[in-house]
Amino acid sequence: MAIAASVKHNEFQYGTRTDLDRFEMIEGAKKLKEMGYRILVVNLPMTGNWVHRPFFESCLGMCAGSAYQYFDSQKVRMLVNICSDFPIDHNRNKSARVAIEQFGADYIMNLDTDQTFKPSTIVEMWERIHKPAPDGSEIEALAGMYFMKNPPFRPVLGPFTGWEAGMDHDYLDKQGFVCHGECGDEEHSKGAHQLVRWCGPHYWPEDKLFRADVIGVGCVMTKASMWAKLEYPFFKYAPDPMKGPKNGDANEISEDMFWCANMHKAGVKVWIDPSIQCGHLGVMEANRDMNRGALESAKAYFASLPADNKSRLSFEQGIVDVR
Secondary structure, three states, rough: OOEEEHHHHHOOEOHHHHHHHHHHHHHHHHHHOOOOOOOEEEEEEEEOOOOHHHHHHHHHHHOOOOOHHHHHOOEEEEEEEOOOOOHHHHHHHHHHHHHHHHHHOOOOEEEEEOOOOOOOHHHHHHHOOOOOOOOOOOOOEEEEEEOOOOOOOOOEEEOOOOOOOOOOHHHHHHHHOOEEEOOOOOHHHHOEOOOOOOOOOOOOOOOOOOEEOEOOOOOEEHHHHHHHOOOOOOOOEEEEEOOOOHHHOEEEEEEHHHHHHHHOOOOOOOOEEEEEOEEEOOEEOHHHHHHEEEEEHHHHHHOOOOOHHHHHHHHHOOOOOOO
């Protein structure tokens, strides 16, 4: 497994060990392509000088050993690209361009350094991305599941929701968060469809792939050809016009939301593999069990309230099922 660390601003000032390693990786990738190998670039964005030990252990266990041997038997070579630029939207844009333009990636695996993974994750996702989707279409983007770090630990994925009162249509349109039918959906061509609010589901199919409009970038495998359909920048922070106590005083719309809006407008279907369960590292490791526990506790509490209680009705109406 080859490892590269990024060079600021895509400049090569040969002479340091890092720069020479990157030069050797680029030249090595060219030779591998000439030999008929496909290139799978694993992008790791790092914005500090350390990572969680559980991430390091699980990432190493996933990318080395039997996985390396498996990919070599498939004539695929993994290259791990570490990009340490800041802010994170620039980091993600740069890592994608480095993977495609410098390493000639055929596939890109995005992993975040606050996640944990099963040893089989990358091989399982590789095998599934080469099979037809449940609707018979080609899979271009496949994500695993991980969960918010705080209660109720909802999954970091879900469908776009409708317009909210007070949303500035013109502003969101200018920022790239409105679909006018570019996605190919006839309904969206009849009226603008906002791409900025979403809701994580409580229930989802456990035994088959399912669709989501919004995902995080913590565990996603994509075909490099998919990125050619997207407008650049792929990722972008945007000021949030709905800042306030109701929206958690958010100062911006996150860069992954822009990426998901970008994919939606390009007609890219995003598929979730529920068998790929990842941990999400914070004060503790959030996972599916914590999500299930929080949901059952909430259901029991609201069920104890009167049937016409506004909080109970709001909770029951807010349950999202993506089956």
